[in-house]
Amino acid sequence: MYLTLLNGTGYAFSVDDYMELRTKHRLMGALVGTANTKGWSPNQSTLPVELTKFETQLILDEGIALLVNKSKTFSTSPTPKELAEYKADLKERLEGQADALKGEKLRETERYMDKILLGKRNKLLKQGLSTEAAALDGEDVLKEVADNFKFDLQNALMEVPCQHLSKHTAEIIPGPIVDTSCISFVKAP
Structure with a gap:
């Protein structure tokens, strides 16, 4: 599983990955996408899922996922071939x-x-076109x-952000994103 590094934390764009995080590992994250065209609403949130820095670090420490940085790939302009492929896919x-x-x-x-034919025939009859009304059938x-x-x-229905479909490059982030050395744990008496 791969998490995408954005704004210093991990994001999950895949439904399958998110469901695995929720069901197997009990990590919730926060749905931050929107399906509402009039603005963001917490009741209508969709993918991607933003994980806290601590959730992201836990996922990395447990070896559940890798954190990847795609900023270099996504900040470059697409090639004419990639743009043509995208436009053809969108058109399809x-x-x-x-x-x-x-x-x-x-x-x-x-x-x-039956109702449509009845209405059209009545309209034609009111206009005095009885032969056209009699000849009207369902195929017409x-x-x-x-x-x-x-x-x-x-x-048209547009897609919500999801797993990246096209091929792209990413750089795996090896180090921790949260410094947990300064956290001290106190045992309860």
Whole structure:
């Protein structure tokens, strides 16, 4: 397991790593990410998990994880190839969302097809188009919905911070981050 060094302490970006820390080692940390687009709220916190300096040091001392520094990699600009790969991956994920939303819209239309056809036929009859109303069928409605479907990027779901997917380099931090030599323990009588 790897913890990422940020602001002098360890952060866990992987759900699996965080669950192992909680269940096996009883280390809580603090969820500091946000899923709320309107600002940070403690009730809606998500990954990453910030560990205290003492939790991080305990994890290092017990050999549970290694602490890595990725600041050099993340402070450099991506190469044109990396940027192109990221943009292609993002485009693929957005297209997948659009396809899933369009499929759901068509399934929802099929579910209420009887009501939709009744409403469209009544509208055509009020306009005096009885032949068009009689010729209207479900396939026409589905084709109209599919043709008029527009995926607005403003409504796209974006990923929350998580484990770094792409390859990157990191430097393992060997030394302690907390000086525990000045801590004295007093035994209870």
